[in-house]
Amino acid sequence: MTDFFDVVLSQRAYRKFTDEPVPDEVVSRVLTAATHAPSAENTQPWAFIVIRDPELRARIGELTQRAWEGGGREFSEPRLTPAMLADVHQGALGGVSAAPVLVVVCGDTSHCVPAVLEASVWPAVQNLLLAATASGLGSALTTLATRFGEELRDVLALPPHVRALAVVPLGYPAKKLGPPKRLPLSDRAHRERYGNPW
Numbered sequence: 150m151t152d153f154f155d156v157v158l159s160q161r162a163y164r165k166f167t168d169e170p171v172p173d174e175v176v177s178r179v180l181t182a183a184t185h186a187p188s189a190e191n192t193q194p195w196a197f198i199v200i201r202d203p204e205l206r207a208r209i210g211e212l213t214q215r216a217w218e219g220g221g222r223e224f225s226e227p228r229l230t231p232a233m234l235a236d237v238h239q240g241a242l243g244g245v246s247a248a249p250v251l252v253v254v255c256g257d258t259s260h261c262v263p264a265v266l267e268a269s270v271w272p273a274v275q276n277l278l279l280a281a282t283a284s285g286l287g288s289a290l291t292t293l294a295t296r297f298g299e300e301l302r303d304v305l306a307l308p309p310h311v312r313a314l315a316v317v318p319l320g321y322p323a324k325k326l327g328p329p330k331r332l333p334l335s336d337r338a339h340r341e342r343y344g345n346p347w
């Protein structure tokens with residue numbers, strides 16, 4: 150069995166993939182992990198749309214590009230390092246939608262009260278990302294395309310009570326990324342009261 154800490158400490162945002170197909174069994178296993186996440190009142194208010202169709206992926210890619218070029222880039226640029234800007238840029242301009250599989254993760258308001266809908270879906274997305282890493286797949290949590298929620302609704306035939314929250318590409322990495330850069334725990338953890346060092 151893959152060590153959990155090897156997986157969680159190496160999970161990264163992948164935005165470049167090979168064309169190698171991802172078998173349905175692998176996608177099913179990854180999504181099964183997603184469905185084992187916690188949710189408010191165990192309502193499990195998620196829906197996963199698995200997209201392989203190149204035309205549909207291209208349409209989602211167009212929305213992503215439009216969101217990036219129509220304000221996303223300008224909004225993020227002042228805070229991103231040049232390397233991260235370049236990564237997100239190539240992802241938004243086709244890297245993400247070129248993944249052999251896109252999983253559009255949705256929240257279903259008919260299963261869950263609005264106040265905790267999103268908080269009930271993000272743990273499933275994290276499980277999905279970790280399961281993808283454990284399966285040797287690259288993945289990334291992306292939200293740019295959801296800026297055009299109504300267009301996504303049309304493209305995916307989402308009913309009114311189902312809202313797209315994220316687009317997660319799945320594919321075999323074009324190049325393996327190094328370990329994630331994260332702050333030391335002592336920068337973010339406190340003992341007993343805020344400000345007391347861990």
Ligand SMILES: Cc1cc2nc3c(=O)[nH]c(=O)nc-3n(C[C@H](O)[C@H](O)[C@H](O)COP(=O)(O)O)c2cc1C
Nearest residue numbers: 160161162164237240289290291292293294329330
């Ligand atoms: C709420 C959220 C939204 C994100 N949206 C996007 C996005 O639209 N496009 C993208 O390329 N990456 C997106 N990301 C991925 C982040 O850029 C990435 O997780 C972060 O830079 C850490 O990357 P690393 O794990 O490779 O170090 C998003 C991540 C989160 C948590």
